[in-house]
Amino acid sequence: MTASIQLSGVSKRYRKYDDHARVGGVLGQLFTRTERSWFTALSDVDLDVQPGESLGVIGRNGAGKSTLLQMLCGVTAPTSGRVTVRGRVAPLISVGVGFHPEMTGRENVYVNGTILGLTRPEIDRRFDAIVEFSELSSFIDTPVKFYSSGMFVRLGFAVAVEARPDVLLVDEVLAVGDFAFQVRCFERMNEIRSTGTTIVVVSHNMNSIRGFCDRGVVLDRGRVAHDGTTFDAIACYYDLAGKELVAGEDGSGGGHVELVSYALQDDEGRGVTHQESGRTTTCSLTVRADMPVASPFLWVGIENAQGQAVYSEARMNHPMPGIAAGEVVSYDVQFPADLPSGNYTIGVTLRALTGAGESALLVTAPRQSFYVTGRPHVHGTADLRATFTRRSS
């Protein structure tokens, strides 16, 4: 199969302007000295996305996500490297591009559809479906300036999806709609994906990335830091975000805390991948710090196979004694596996308090998965071990 999106060795540099006032006061805004410099938005990115794939792109602000999306739209070309996109692209980047507030919903559908590359008869054919999906039949002849932001997004999304693009690019926009609409959007996106539409989602909402994408790419300062499963991508993203906090703004300085060993054990100290409900389970991690760490604390999170958090706790209010530079310390996190049958993953991180309510990530233990054989006829997310008694009054 031929990739529907191909990036090879793509870099993008922008000319940056810095204006410095030449004179003081108000006049400084008029007389400026402009300093030009380059800044790199993307460097050496390779990426192939197959038809029908749904790719989640995550990264911190300024990591290059918007530049990547702009290239996939064809709006900006790489400084070096090559981008190839096959088929019709519909960007959902700020939905309703070209919507005019004074025009009615109906008129805007026609203009927007044309912008997305549809012919008039094509829009005629899809018009009813667009109105139906957006649930705006009683507002379709109202100027869109009277629409709420949710209605606006609904109409824009409906046009983009009904355009049956080969590549659909989705930005944060969906966050505007209410929950029910978001669910319908993702359902609809799944439908068109099954007909071969490639979908690229850029979001800071890890739940929507996890729920919808089957592949995740993490961008970090213009480079691909991770390309693989969504689960690993999200772990990588949090990892990067944490390192950043410890290392400081400029990415240098700070120290390093190294994970020496990590194991998930049963109550007899054996490594487990399989646990019986109710048995004590222990996560042991050993770290070595090459800098002194004040107020370290642990975080643990357990997720079930559906990606739901079953339990998580940050022990911010119970920090451990500090770690001296060069010291090796072991921590145990112990819990009863009171869970119904199923696959679970557990994550443990060591963080340090950096201020009131703020913390920095020191180490992330790799997520481990384990299977729990639950008690029969127990369902749900947790086994609360209810007691059932009969009292005679």
Added chain:
Amino acid sequence: MPTEETAPVAFTLSGPGTPLRELLRSLWSSRTLIGVLARKDFFVRYRRTRLGLVWAIALPLIQAVVLTVVFSNLVPGGRGSQADPHTPYSVFVFAGMVPWSFFSSAFLAGATAVVDGANLAQRIYFPRMVLPLVAVTTAIFPLVATLLVLLAMIVGLGPGLGLSTLWVLPGIALGVLLCLALSLVFSAAQVYLRDLRFAVSSGMTVLFYLTPVIYPVSRVPHELRLLVELLPAAGPVELFRRAVGSADAGLWRSVVASLVWIVVAGAAGLALHSKRDRVLADLL
């Protein structure tokens, strides 16, 4: 429609430009888009106004009335300055105002179209040339409206409709091409040199008096005549004059000059857009 077969390559980006052939091909497939956007821009302008489309005719009309009154009554020797005394002075002035107001509105909008269209241009790709083309196409709607007023004046005030009235057609064609060509160059250049917005609007004020819109070339001192005849908008203006039976002797010189402007500016504009098509949005 996504299908099992491989979709055709929509685009390949490997540098700042788009080869001219490819650019023209995608321009051709954007023709519906140009029409739809131009129609939208024109009609939306008059939404929620009481007088609506009247405004499209009112502005050049008021200007022509003011100029006619000023020049025929207040400026000595103003009346009767038209090349042919049988053409009423008001018709003479309005025949110049129709192509001029088209030229000035189309070119002013076209020259800034890429920068003004940033909102659209940064979010979705179409050849960036589409934006100046939309601006010029939008200006054709009021041109048609003012043309109808001119025809009414020709019938009512003289010299009356005739075969020569058809000269407005090449006049329109020349005016449209001229605006397209100039807008192409300026719309791309303005992205890099924002001063052009102000330079163009100041230039238009000067050109209005230099181009023989409200006076005939015959009233210009001999040594300056050639200069006036060779100005870009002189060709369409003179063809409109021909349509009301009051053309200057240098009509064809002006037409050829306009054609030269079209070819030079058009080639430069195409080259500029082709070279920078895929990076113009970066600086918006």
